[in-house]
Amino acid sequence: MPKSPKKLTSNRRALALNNGRVTSIEVARRAGVSQSTVSRVFSDRNLVSQETVDKVLRVARQLDYKPNAIARSLSNRRTDLIGILMAEITSPFYPYVLEKFSQRLHDLGKRVLLFTTGPHEDADSVLQHALQYQVDGLIIANITLTSGIVKESLKYRTPVLLFNRYVKGARAMTVVCDNVAGGRLVADALLDSGHQRLAYIAGRPEASTNVDREAGFMERLAERGYVGTLREQGYYTYESGYEACRRLLKLSTPPDGIFCANDITAMGALDAARDLGIKIPEQLSVIGFDDIPAAAWSAYSLTTVRQPVDQMIESSVALLLESMEQPNWKATARVIPGELVRRGSARLTTTVV
Amino acid sequence: MPKSPKKLTSNRRALALNNGRVTSIEVARRAGVSQSTVSRVFSDRNLVSQETVDKVLRVARQLDYKPNAIARSLSNRRTDLIGILMAEITSPFYPYVLEKFSQRLHDLGKRVLLFTTGPHEDADSVLQHALQYQVDGLIIANITLTSGIVKESLKYRTPVLLFNRYVKGARAMTVVCDNVAGGRLVADALLDSGHQRLAYIAGRPEASTNVDREAGFMERLAERGYVGTLREQGYYTYESGYEACRRLLKLSTPPDGIFCANDITAMGALDAARDLGIKIPEQLSVIGFDDIPAAAWSAYSLTTVRQPVDQMIESSVALLLESMEQPNWKATARVIPGELVRRGSARLTTTVV
DNA sequence: CTGAAAGCGCTTACAG
DNA sequence: CTGAAAGCGCTTACAG
Numbered sequence: 172m173p174k175s176p177k178k179l180t181s182n183r184r185a186l187a188l189n190n191g192r193v194t195s196i197e198v199a200r201r202a203g204v205s206q207s208t209v210s211r212v213f214s215d216r217n218l219v220s221q222e223t224v225d226k227v228l229r230v231a232r233q234l235d236y237k238p239n240a241i242a243r244s245l246s247n248r249r250t251d252l253i254g255i256l257m258a259e260i261t262s263p264f265y266p267y268v269l270e271k272f273s274q275r276l277h278d279l280g281k282r283v284l285l286f287t288t289g290p291h292e293d294a295d296s297v298l299q300h301a302l303q304y305q306v307d308g309l310i311i312a313n314i315t316l317t318s319g320i321v322k323e324s325l326k327y328r329t330p331v332l333l334f335n336r337y338v339k340g341a342r343a344m345t346v347v348c349d350n351v352a353g354g355r356l357v358a359d360a361l362l363d364s365g366h367q368r369l370a371y372i373a374g375r376p377e378a379s380t381n382v383d384r385e386a387g388f389m390e391r392l393a394e395r396g397y398v399g400t401l402r403e404q405g406y407y408t409y410e411s412g413y414e415a416c417r418r419l420l421k422l423s424t425p426p427d428g429i430f431c432a433n434d435i436t437a438m439g440a441l442d443a444a445r446d447l448g449i450k451i452p453e454q455l456s457v458i459g460f461d462d463i464p465a466a467a468w469s470a471y472s473l474t475t476v477r478q479p480v481d482q483m484i485e486s487s488v489a490l491l492l493e494s495m496e497q498p499n500w501k502a503t504a505r506v507i508p509g510e511l512v513r514r515g516s517a518r519l520t521t522t523v524v
Numbered sequence: 525m526p527k528s529p530k531k532l533t534s535n536r537r538a539l540a541l542n543n544g545r546v547t548s549i550e551v552a553r554r555a556g557v558s559q560s561t562v563s564r565v566f567s568d569r570n571l572v573s574q575e576t577v578d579k580v581l582r583v584a585r586q587l588d589y590k591p592n593a594i595a596r597s598l599s600n601r602r603t604d605l606i607g608i609l610m611a612e613i614t615s616p617f618y619p620y621v622l623e624k625f626s627q628r629l630h631d632l633g634k635r636v637l638l639f640t641t642g643p644h645e646d647a648d649s650v651l652q653h654a655l656q657y658q659v660d661g662l663i664i665a666n667i668t669l670t671s672g673i674v675k676e677s678l679k680y681r682t683p684v685l686l687f688n689r690y691v692k693g694a695r696a697m698t699v700v701c702d703n704v705a706g707g708r709l710v711a712d713a714l715l716d717s718g719h720q721r722l723a724y725i726a727g728r729p730e731a732s733t734n735v736d737r738e739a740g741f742m743e744r745l746a747e748r749g750y751v752g753t754l755r756e757q758g759y760y761t762y763e764s765g766y767e768a769c770r771r772l773l774k775l776s777t778p779p780d781g782i783f784c785a786n787d788i789t790a791m792g793a794l795d796a797a798r799d800l801g802i803k804i805p806e807q808l809s810v811i812g813f814d815d816i817p818a819a820a821w822s823a824y825s826l827t828t829v830r831q832p833v834d835q836m837i838e839s840s841v842a843l844l845l846e847s848m849e850q851p852n853w854k855a856t857a858r859v860i861p862g863e864l865v866r867r868g869s870a871r872l873t874t875t876v877v
Numbered sequence: 878c879t880g881a882a883a884g885c886g887c888t889t890a891c892a893g
Numbered sequence: 894c895t896g897a898a899a900g901c902g903c904t905t906a907c908a909g
Contacts, residue, residue, distance in 0.1 A: 192658075192680075194886055205896045210888060220894055235679060240656040241597050242886035245901045250594060255638075259623070261817070266619040270612070273640040277650075282657065285608075285638040287626040297630075303593040304635065305545075326588060327545070409821060442822045464614070468762060469795045470823045547902055558880045563904060573878055595902035598885045 193234045202230040213238045244305065253491070254284045254301035256294060257312040262407060263435055263463040264478075265313060268334070271484045272310060279492065281307070288314060302327060308491045310334055315377050316341070330494035332487050335478075336379050337504065344494060345504040346487045350380050350460075353476040353509040354387025357430045357458050360511060362395055364520040366428035366456060370401035372415045372440060374432030378407070381432050384460055388430055401426055405436045412439025420447055420455075427455055428517070434459035434466050434475055441471055441516060456517035460509075472515035479507045546587045555583040566591045597658065606844070607654035609639045609647055610665040615760060616788055616816040617831075618666060621687070624837045625663060632845065634660070641667060655680060661844045663687055668730050669694070683847035685840050688831075689732050690857065697847060698857040699840045703733050703813075706829040706862040707740025710783045710811050713864060715748055717873040719781035719809060723754035725768045725793060727785030731760070734785050737813055741783055754779055758789045765792025773800055773808075780808055781870070787812035787819050787828055794824055794869060809870035813862075825868035832860045 195209040202209065204223060211218045212227045219227075230236075244250040253276055260266055273283050284304055286297045294314045301309060312334045331343040361369055371388055374381035392400055401422070403415035412431055416439065419426055431437035437459030441451060449455050459466060462477035486505045494500030513519055548562040555562065557576060564571045565580045572580075583589075597603040606629055613619055626636050637657055639650045647667045654662060665687045684696040714722055724741055727734035745753055754775070756768035765784055769792065772779055784790035790812030794804060802808050812819060815830035839858045847853030866872055 244594050246888045260619045266613045283638045285636045599904045
């Protein structure tokens with residue numbers, strides 16, 4: 172007696188809620204095989220005779236059957252879902268990163284569960300949601316990490332990859348552009364071509380990318396005996412670059428060379444300079460970091476440090492998938508060098524050291 | 525006998541594969557209640573006494589228990605997953621759209637399953653994957669839709685929302701900017717301010733946005749007796765705008781007013797004109813469509829038709845969620861007007877008609 | 878308010 | 894190569 176009313180209820184629910192989606196049981200019935208066999212046809216075809224495979228596939232096609240990935244995930248304890256946490260996709264550079272990740276992962280049979288956070292939003296709650304969906308791996312991009320996240324990442328065995336960020340002591344894999352070396356490249360380029368008064372327009376103070384780029388730049392300047400570098404705070408945005416540059420150029424002795432923490436900031440800086448009637452690059456050199464597509468536009472023609480994005484993404488995906496196989500993955504870091512791309516926004520001597 | 529070995533196997537699997545994640549059974553045992561009760565605490569707290577809720581939550585916190593969303597989805601037949609299909613996130617404007625969708629949906633307790641397709645890739649296979657994950661709804665953005673997709677969307681009851689695209693006869697909801705009216709706005713603005721020779725730089729020929737913007741522009745010009753509009757093919761990219769504009773300006777009688785199918789194209793056009801030494805806006809007016817953030821940058825100061833993105837996204841989310849409640853949702857269309865934003869790239873009379 | 882149990886749609890060890 | 898059945902971790906109708 173408990174069975175039959177249940178059945179009824181459940182059938183009604185099925186009609187109402189199943190969205191007309193066919194299950195393996197239905198396919199099995201029509202093909203005259205067991206449900207297990209249908210399942211095998213869609214998971215490991217080699218376990219089934221060719222004849223049966225054909226029969227099942229024919230019926231499946233007729234009914235437009237597709238295995239339910241949610242049910243499969245529950246059973247497999249593997250969702251093939253990769254969580255990507257990203258703040259501010261709109262900051263140019265990250266859309267490309269996201270697109271590239273999405274496509275690489277998709278080609279490898281993984282799906283992307285996307286979480287974006289506002290600029291100052293905490294990543295921790297978002298992390299909880301990702302974990303609830305049992306993601307097989309997690310990619311964390313331009314997110315300000317709190318120590319909370321670090322602890323969480325330790326609690327779970329879910330592999331975590333930090334893209335272009337790092338956190339000391341976090342049990343995570345890290346792939347970064349060599350931001351320190353990039354900063355040094357810029358210092359050398361500006362000094363080599365005789366610039367006299369240098370400035371740095373910073374990015375978000377808490378971002379490791381900003382910290383490293385500045386450290387490399389300053390460190391190399393100091394090594395070569397240059398002191399008194401000007402500094403303005405920016406926030407990785409066009410507007411902040413524009414304002415910071417304006418402030419610098421209003422100084423009694425303004426800089427003749429500015430290194431900006433990223434390209435967008437540099438574009439703002441360039442526009443500010445031109446709006447003040449300053450000749451680029453004769454009176455002022457501006458150098459960015461990233462090499463986003465707009466850097467090549469003739470309105471900017473920005474000299475910049477190119478991040479090896481494709482390599483960084485390849486490495487990230489490789490590391491992540493590797494560690495998904497190994498329950499005891501280890502924290503590792505991959506540092507990939509960038510390259511100075513010379514365009515019109517900086518007066519650089521072509522002779523390279 | 526069949527039970528006990530199963531148990532063993534399954535326990536071993538649990539240790540190896542469960543990633544150390546705690547289930548409701550474990551919480552129930554430690555809290556001295558049934559598994560159903562634990563479940564109720566995390567789904568509908570009102571069904572449980574306050575005392576029990578407290579006890580369960582305490583244990584849950586201790587064990588860091590989080591309900592498994594995959595299991596819940598299977599049981600509920602609702603995943604809270606929304607699929608977003610998008611081509612070329614990198615084309616500015618869409619990162620913003622994606623971010624906004626992601627944040628709105630997240631706030632409403634939905635998660636985003638992201639699928640990107642290459643420019644010429646077929647959306648159909650990607651659709652299959654989204655449906656396998658039992659998404660509750662589907663948002664399709666700047667994707668070239670084939671008739672295949674239309675048919676698929678009919679087969680499933682999964683609500684489909686087309687964002688800024690439409691397909692005739694598709695059973696889907698549609699939210700678009702009024703692209704036709706936008707084109708007409710531009711025609712009037714250029715004609716009102718005495719432009720003599722007009723041109724259109726088109727976007728991807730198959731995109732309904734492009735078709736409509738052009739139709740509105742041409743239609744209005746014709747109504748006002750203007751004939752002989754020049755036309756160049758672009759592809760919604762900076763480079764194609766640059767080249768198309770170059771070709772137009774090399775004509776024996778070049779245009780003095782160009783309407784570009786989107787902002788990026790217009791930026792390419794502006795740079796091409798300036799690289800040829802043409803004065804903007806004295807000798808040439810350039811008008812875009814979208815109003816992406818870079819349009820406001822002083823290097824471009826682009827006059828453009830602003831798409832009411834926020835409204836479009838609000839409407840989209842509202843329509844989609846509404847239809848997820850109603851199994852028999854109907855195809856509907858929402859057309860939202862855009863607005864001409866006057867900046868420095870076009871010589872327009874300020875007196876509006 | 879609470880528990881026992883069926884069910885969601887798969888996978889897979891076991892037995893043939 | 895194939896089928897019967899347990900199990901994945903939840904929800905929820907049913908009975909108390």
